[in-house]
Amino acid sequence: MPEGHSIRRDATQAKAALGGQVLRASSPQGRFAESAALLDGLVLRATDPHGKHLFLDFAPTPRSKPVRWLHVHRGLYGVWMLQRHDGVEPLPPRGAVRLRLSSETHTADLRGPTACDLVTPPEVQAIHDRLGADPLRPESDPERAWERIHRSRVGIGALLMQQEVVAGVGNVYRAEVLFRARVDPYRQGRDLTRAEWDGIWADLVELMRAGVRSGRIVTTLPQDRERTSGRARRVDAHYVYRRAGEPCRVCGTPVRTAVLVARNLFWCPVCQAH
DNA sequence: TCTGCATGAAAAA
DNA sequence: TTTTCCTGCAGAG
Structure with a gap:
């Protein structure tokens, strides 16, 4: 689920698998073929995630191609598929692979992204400048x-x-962090207290770091995860997200849902009364 | 096995 | 406001 924590994991994994090596780049699907040709033979120097955007920094080789940045945004469907093949031929692309990057040992396939573009340093900077504070960036x-x-x-x-x-x-972190703060999603920004915002920010930092570690979004406290008695070992990971009509884990009131900014919002009208 | 919905955001209309 | 990316998964059957 590509919220910020997923993109940070992409960055770490891509760096570990492909970093520091001369890469082969191609576009099996074809839509990125020209750009892939420009990346072919370059070395991945660094990866830099910011929000839901991922930047990959390619260094020039002695064959002297210009320094290039690859900008990737997974959007709703986009996904990286990573395989380790250690010198053996990688498995062929599955589905519509926009970009394939291969080292001697690993291959990363990118499918279904919203954005996959080569960008110049000023363009990279413009995206950084446009983005707000990222709870996962220390600075x-x-x-x-x-x-x-x-x-x-x-x-x-x-x-x-x-x-x-x-x-x-x-959408998941939005719903969950507001529940944990007991804040009504419809409350105007200007009616939030500074302490409430500080609390929400600190909670985002904590929740999203946990998301980076585990690879999934779990926001419930252990005491709120009680399920029926028996087996059904499904962890109750969320308080309100995708739980419309189900009882609030804290007060039992049916969770409400509404469309807000073209996304489904979920909240407890009692716990988040104001 | 099939169907519909889902984490996002830019471009088109 | 609608369309586009066109995948993954849960739930139905």
Whole structure:
């Protein structure tokens, strides 16, 4: 599920599997063929995730092609498929593979991304500048987001989805962090207290770091995970996300849902009364 | 096995 | 406001 934590994992895995080696690049699907040809033979120097955007920094080789950045945004469906083949031929592409990057040992296939472009350093910078504070970037400053939020008449549930305000939060983290803070998603940004925002930010940092470690979004506290008695070992990972009509894990009130900014919002009308 | 919905965001209309 | 990426998965059967 590509919220910010997933992209950070992509960055780490791509660097580990492909970094520092001369890569082969191709576009089995064809739509990225020209650009892939420009990447072919370059070395992946670094990966840099910011919010839901991933930047891959390719160094020139002695054959002197210009330095290039690859910009990837997975969007809703996009996914990296990584295989290790250790010198043996990699398995053929499955599905519509926009970009295949191979080292001697690993192959990464990118399918279904919203964005996969070669960009110049100024273009990379423009995207960084446009994005808001990312809870997963150590240098991120929640003050910047607060400046936007505390004078906005837009609801906090909508503000959290704006990547220029907070980068990397998606629909799951939005719903869950507001539940954990007991804040009504429709409350205007300017009606949030500073303490509430600080709490939400700190919680995002904690939740998303946990997401990076585990690869999934789990926001429930152990005491709120009680399920029926028996087996059904499905972990109750969320308080409200995708639980419309089901009882709130804390107060039992049916979870409500509504469309907000073209996304399904979920909240408990009692726990998040204001 | 089939169907419909889902984490996002840019471009088109 | 609608379309586009066109995958993964849960739930139905």
